[in-house]
Amino acid sequence: MTPITEVEGRRLALSNLDKILHPATGTTKGELLHYYATVGAAILPHLRDRPVSFLRYPDGPDGQLFFTKNPPPGTPAWVNTTPVPRSDAPGARQVMIQDLASLMWAANLVVEFHTPQWREDSPAVADRLVFDLDPGPPANVVECCRVALHLRERLAADGLTAYAKTSGSKGLHLLVPLVPAPSEQVSAYARRLAVEAEAELPRLVVHRMTKALRPGKVFVDHSQNAAAKTTATPYTLRARRLPTVSAPVTWEEVEETGEARHAHDAGAPGRLAFLMNDIAPRLEAYGEMLAPLFDPDAAGVLP
Structure with missing residues (x-):
């Protein structure tokens, strides 16, 4: 059964908490989520108001890795997105991680967070x-x-x-x-x-x-x-x-x-x-x- 937790009033389904992502240290997905919950106040200002790209590694670094700028399938309606100027994809949007609930939703996908040097209100x-x-x-x-x-x-x-x-x-x-x-x-x-x-x-x-x-x-x-x-x-x-x-x-x-x-x-x-x-x-x-x-x-x- 997937545990449901509430973060800042948002209900999140956090999956596979016992899954080992880093065999060398035995680090589990639950520990990864705990890390982001613990450092949320430090990382959020660096994410906020910037379109976020994800490098996803759901099966750990030895599994499949894929980089995505598009909002992942199933992105909740309450997760902010913003239009971004992309010559390869007119009308494209990207996720913004504005709060702890969005951070924990994204962390549950098992991602690296990547951001540009500009904010969404001033592209480029x-x-x-x-x-x-x-x-x-x-x-x-x-x-x-x-x-x-x-x-x-x-x-x-x-x-x-x-x-x-x-x-x-x-x-x-x-x-x-x-x-x-x-x-x-x-x-x-x-x-x-x-x-x-x-x-x-x-x-x-x-x-x-x-x-x-x-x-x-x-x-x-x-x-x-x-x-x-x-x-x-x-x-x-x-x-x-x-x-x-x-x-x-x-x-x-x-x-x-x-x-x-x-x-x-x-x-x-x-x-x-x-x-x-x-x-x-x-x-x-x-x-x-x-x-x-x-x-x-x-x-x-x-x-």
Whole structure:
């Protein structure tokens, strides 16, 4: 029998709670739902008012994975949707996760949450800039931290403040709050900084996606600033072998990891890997490290 629970006045059928999604840790779907209920106050501001895309992994990361922008079949009428400009699908709509009930409904589908850099009332006008730092083995998060520190200084020279989070996979994301600007302009600026970083750190950075260029270097992916692109939402679980989270980190943690004498110092790559059970204690210890993303006074003007 599927248990019915009530969340903020909405009745939800939560299914297969004992199903193991991550065999390596024995993590069940019930534990995944508990995670989202626990961190709802932290993740919801990052989801709210943005069209959400889902990477679904209902049978765990080893099962079928499929990415969807369309509202899933059976989406309840009370879950908000918004029209989105899509050249491939005129009249398209996407889900918005506006409250805890919507969050728990979506979490029951077993999804990664992905969001664009703009809000639904201003399509293609970004209120944040993002860099996705993706290491090409044997490079790892240690090299990503070194590149992140370089970009942080470069952004600061233009009056912009960067905040860091893990990707939940191998790399780091940098997020920069902006006075809203057209996505095209943000994309052009981000690309310029990625090209500059490669010129200044040629042994460490590559700005093009070409796989052959990437071994041992950090790909500074600037493309997610395009209006049509999305990035893993802060605090989302990822469809990985372990129940990893895209988790905010302090610049002190980035500096300590980047200062590892050798990228392969014992334990260095694992310093910035956080599982779902790590997040509530981190929120208690550090608070919401990405809160400045919602502070208009923290937003920088794109040069």
